[in-house]
Amino acid sequence: MRRRDGPSGCLPALVVVPLRAARRVTGRAPTRHEIGRGLALRGRIWDGIADLAFNGVVVAGVDGRVAAVGPGDAVALPDGLQVIDCVWIGPGVTDAHVHLATTATSGHDEMRAGLVAVRDLGSPVERLAHWRMAAPIVVAGAGPRVTGAVDPRPDLRTDLCTDRAGREVFAREPVGRGLGVRSWTYRSSLRRGTASRTASGIYAPGRNAAGRNTQDWDALDGEAVAVVDSPAAARRLVASLVADGVDLIKVCVEGVDGTEGGVSSGRAPLHQSDLGAVVDAAHAAGLAVTAHALTVRAVEMALRAGVDELAHVPLEPLPEEVVERIAAAGVAVVSTLQCHAGVGPAPARNAALLHRAGVPLIYGTDAGGASSRPPGVDPRELDRLAYAGLGRLGALRAATSGAARAAGFDGQRPSGRIEVGAFAALVGLPADPLVEPAAWRHPTVVVNGHRLIGA
Incomplete structure (x- = not known):
């Protein structure tokens, strides 16, 4: 094992032989x-x-x-x-932000690497149910991510090209945005017109995976997206998710790469009235809501709607008044700092400001989403939490008792x-x-x- 500078230039990253390869080498x-x-x-x-x-x-x-x-x-x-x-x-450590649809193993790799519980924030309910039954770790989940309807605005450039693996993708780059993040949408996952292709796991409008009348559900590279276009549709969707037994609701206030147009999924952000309807319906059913909100505008929308948690430390610099509003509302924030290490110093600065204001920072890696890493505990995420002001002991608390109390867990199994x-x-x-x-x-x-x- 050796060290080298991390992508942000401020932390040491670990170069580690993958676990399976390590076992082949050691024979254990x-x-x-x-x-x-x-x-x-x-x-x-x-x-x-x-x-x-x-x-x-x-x-x-x-x-x-x-x-x-x-x-x-x-x-x-x-x-x-x-x-x-x-x-x-x-x-044991609890990871409060993973995507099982893209990292899914039997669960033994996660447990072998120190995880005792994970919280999935964007998978089909069928996969979530399977993991709850089969995995040796505790699994909580939100089911599909809730987004707005397709954004018709012509302000996105789209080009057909291939990724590093040779797969055909549409590279969509937002115009005029300052985050410098380029997103990829796999061609096999894109919708054509208004029809859904059930053969690829995308469900027809008006029915979900279980056949109940709700809204349009998509499976994007194994992950699920639920689309709502009105407050009434939002309430119906939440009722269906409650019936499916999800542990919390995840809403996308913007695109998964921090753009207002939802370019990574071809979806628009939730309208404020739809977002409020989702939150109100979830709270009425006793469920908390976590929000994907990477920009200041998205965070402000989420706070107005009354969400309980931010699924990431935002990527845009947060004004002090917004930090104070987050603290006053009692909103917790999931870290995911390592997976955003390449976007500049803003996430680390935001994490430090949030911690200083008394906002609970919860350990989460976005494994299977933006994060690309072996399953299990990520020491780099712990280091980034420590450098945000928590110290190593505080970072460990954020990954154990702090994450065990995250929305969707009961705080008892594990505690x-x-x-x-x-x-x-x-x-x-x-x-x-x-x-x-x-x-x-x-x-x-x-x-x-x-x-x-x-x-």
């Missing part, structure tokens, strides 16, 4: 099994509550909960109980804490991550309820 294949009669992890423990770690033992019981935790001489271990020695033991009776979501590492964050790349052992992955 992690095992997966149930914890059986329980097990004990022995080492230096950070319980997610205190500031300091202590030398001790934590016992995961047969019920998948923490049976005991404390100094080694204060915890009696039953005869024959499996004991695993680790340098550092702490709560981001190690205490007797809590759900056993534990990670044992070969080094102290407060000293060497790269230790997250190769955990010694990960326990999630009844599930165990160890080397």
Whole structure:
């Protein structure tokens, strides 16, 4: 493992052999099994509550909960109980912003790399339901991203070309925007006229994937988009998503690349009245709303509508009055700083201002969306949170107890804490991550309820 300067020039990025390749090189294949009669992890423990770690033992019981935790001489271990020695033991990490549709494995890769829970913000409800049943980690999700109708404005240049993999794409570049982000829409995912191509996973107008009467649903490269064009349609859509069992609602106040025209998905941003209708209907049903809002204008729209969370730290510099409004509204913000490292210093500055104002910053990577990285905990994201003013301990709290309380989770499974009776979501590492964050790349052992992955 070696270091080099990160894309922003302000942080060290890690050059790491991919996990599967690393196992081929080392010849060590992690095992997966149930914890059986329980097990004990022995080492230096950070319980997610205190500031300091202590030398001790934590016992995961047969019920998948923490049976005991404390100094080694204060915890009696039953005869024959499996004991695993680790340098550092702490709560597992929750990633509050992923896209399972494009990163989907069996879930074991995510758990093997230290994740015990993820929150998907843009996948078909069928895939979300499958992951909830099959994955060894906790999965919450929003179902499809909610956007506005197709934007007819002729202010976008569109050219047919190929991407690096040789696939035919439409390169759409917004005119007059200052973010410098170029977006790609795969030709196979584009709609033609008003008809939908059900063979490619795009559903006909007026019916969703489950056949209920709602609005138009698209599957864009495996991800889902729900389109609304009126407050009434917004309320019907939310009712359908509630019936589908989603944990929260995600709205796109602008295009996924920060443009008002929605160029990445061919969709327009939600109109203010439609956005307000989505938020009101979601709150009436007991669901929170997270907003994709990268520009100042989009953030202001989201605040007017009463959203509960921003799915990213915005990319445009936030005026102090907007930061104060975010703090006063109690709106949390998901970090996703590493995936936006190449757009300039504004995201890092915004994160520092938000933290200073008391806005909760939640660990999230956008894995499978803008982020391209191996599954699991990203030490670079933790470093960027630390440099925003949280420090490494604060960044770790944002990734454990902070993320476990994010909208869509119950704060109990996992809780981001190690205490007797809590759900056993534990990670044992070969080094102290407060000293060497790269230790997250190769955990010694990960326990999630009844599930165990160890080397």
